[in-house]
Amino acid sequence: MGVGLACCSLEVEAAAAAGLLVSELPDADPPSTSVLxxxxxxxxxxxxxxxxxHAELSASGAVHVMCFGACATSGGPYWDAPAVVPGVRSFPxxxxxxxxxxxxxxxxxxxxxLVDATVSA
Amino acid sequence: MISATVGTWxxxxxxxxxxxxxxxxxxxxxxxxxxxxVVVCLVEPxxxxxxxxxxxxxxxxxxxxxxxxxxRGAEWHERETAEMFGIEFLxxxxxEPLLLRRSGQSPLRKSTPLEARVETxxxxxxxxxxxxxxxxxxxxxxxxxxxxx
Amino acid sequence: xxxxxxxxxxxxxxxxxxxxxxxxxxxCPTWCIELxxxxxxxxxxxxxxxxxxxxxxxxxxxxxxxxxxxxxxxCPFDALEWKADFDYxxxxxTALTQDKDxxxxxxxxxxxxx
Numbered sequence: 308m309g310v311g312l313a314c315c316s317l318e319v320e321a322a323a324a325a326g327l328l329v330s331e332l333p334d335a336d337p338p339s340t341s342v343l344x345x346x347x348x349x350x351x352x353x354x355x356x357x358x359x360x361h362a363e364l365s366a367s368g369a370v371h372v373m374c375f376g377a378c379a380t381s382g383g384p385y386w387d388a389p390a391v392v393p394g395v396r397s398f399p400x401x402x403x404x405x406x407x408x409x410x411x412x413x414x415x416x417x418x419x420x421l422v423d424a425t426v427s428a
Numbered sequence: 429m430i431s432a433t434v435g436t437w438x439x440x441x442x443x444x445x446x447x448x449x450x451x452x453x454x455x456x457x458x459x460x461x462x463x464x465x466v467v468v469c470l471v472e473p474x475x476x477x478x479x480x481x482x483x484x485x486x487x488x489x490x491x492x493x494x495x496x497x498x499x500r501g502a503e504w505h506e507r508e509t510a511e512m513f514g515i516e517f518l519x520x521x522x523x524e525p526l527l528l529r530r531s532g533q534s535p536l537r538k539s540t541p542l543e544a545r546v547e548t549x550x551x552x553x554x555x556x557x558x559x560x561x562x563x564x565x566x567x568x569x570x571x572x573x574x575x576x577x
Numbered sequence: 578x579x580x581x582x583x584x585x586x587x588x589x590x591x592x593x594x595x596x597x598x599x600x601x602x603x604x605c606p607t608w609c610i611e612l613x614x615x616x617x618x619x620x621x622x623x624x625x626x627x628x629x630x631x632x633x634x635x636x637x638x639x640x641x642x643x644x645x646x647x648x649x650x651x652c653p654f655d656a657l658e659w660k661a662d663f664d665y666x667x668x669x670x671t672a673l674t675q676d677k678d679x680x681x682x683x684x685x686x687x688x689x690x691x
Contacts (some may be wrong), residue, residue: 338653340487351529377664380670384607387544389535394640394670404666405639405673410586416664551611552603565608 308364311355312347315376315408316341319346322411328418339368340425342418346408348378349386349392360398365398372400375414377407429467429480434492437466437483441495444470452495454477455505457513459538464490464513466504485515494520501522512536541572585644586663589683593652594656597630601648608643610648634688635680639665640673660684 309319322328331353341364364370374395377383380403382393402421404413432440450468458465465486471478485492494517496503507526508518509576525531534540548558564570597614613633620626649657660683667673 313663340567352527375639377639380673381638383641384643386607386641387542389533389543398604400670402666402668403670403673405638405642406663407643410663413663417666472644535654551608553601554651566603 308345308360309388310339310346310360311347312345312353315346315378315406317416318406318408318411319344319375322414323374326337327411327420340371341368342371342373344373344414344424345379345395346375346376347381347393350390351392352390354392354397357395361398370398371402372398374403375406375415375420376398377405380405380425430484432481434483434485437481437497438482438498441468441470443562445498448472449477449479452498452499452501452505455502455509457490457496457509457515457536459513460484461487461538463487463516466492466509466571468505468549470494471497474497490514491516491518493518496520498506513563516518538569539571541569542567546572584661584663585646585659586661587639587659587665587679588642588646588649589658589660589676590680591656591658591684592632592635592677592681594654595632595635596654596656597608598653600651600653604646604647604651606647607641609628609638609643611638611682612634634672635677637638638674644658660682665673676682 309316309323311319323390343361343364345357359373360368372395374380378385380392380394382388382391385391386393386406402417404417406413430440430444440456440535449472451471451521453471454465455466455468458467464487465482465484467480467482469478469480476489483492490513492515494502494506496506496517497519503520506520507523509515509529510517512534513536514532518551535542539558545568546567550568552563563574581631597612599612602610602612602668612635614630615633616628619629619632649659662683665675
């Protein structure tokens, strides 16, 4: 589940458009872990919507949160702006992908690591 | 650029609208320290034709007539400019904040401190050995630091 | 996938070239660079003792870095350079801050996970 908030979402879309985000899950069961990719700047106005989305995903299973890019991690270049939340702070984050923006390949690599870790667990 | 006064602002914009510039491309303000300057860019879509109109207004009690009755597209820009600079657009129904959580912040005014940069320790500050000249971080105005004591 | 060496993947540090002048620290727009140093007296036979800066640590917080390259451009001693590796995520926010040794290890190519 990609939350495209700003320019980083273009890199997520690039990965999706290149067909790199489709992976086959080994089981037929619905996945019990969902991945929330926060890509872009979080503003105070939008933060409640992000929290609501996380709550909704959490209701149906574990959520692995990935901060994609500097803004989602720390506010990035806008960390000082009055309207900006300096990084995800409302729920736990499990992985941070640095970049401004990170390459689509960085997203793919981290997702592959996550899938490998989940499969081997 | 066409210069107008608070008194001639609406008329200048209306004359340009009548001449064929039917849309507001953008409207914003510039903080000139002792005054604010409101600037609007009027365009006729589909053509390269555009005109800038500017108006100096008082910095302490900034107010200017609204042109939202002439250009519907000015509504959003006036809301944003009002929020960012604390300017009152006369003749317009006051609306709730567009982008900011709280009203009254006026973050784009030079007198409004960028608190995050004033309070956060700057890594480039004077080192312990004391051999470097103390300087403020770029973008932090001396008056913000003096005010905070 | 292009492997251009000029690709802005990560910033590497050449510690021996760094004089702790702090220009990169001061010019970084996001304040993501920190530098620790201390002065030492450098005595050479036959010369007056000179004060030199010794670099203790150099840290870049890649959670804040916007990859503008101003630090690389402004360094008078070319102690910072772009490297192509882009894949260095972290599971903890603090682990995105890379210290002097990690930044120097990028010079050999892909750094080890540390």
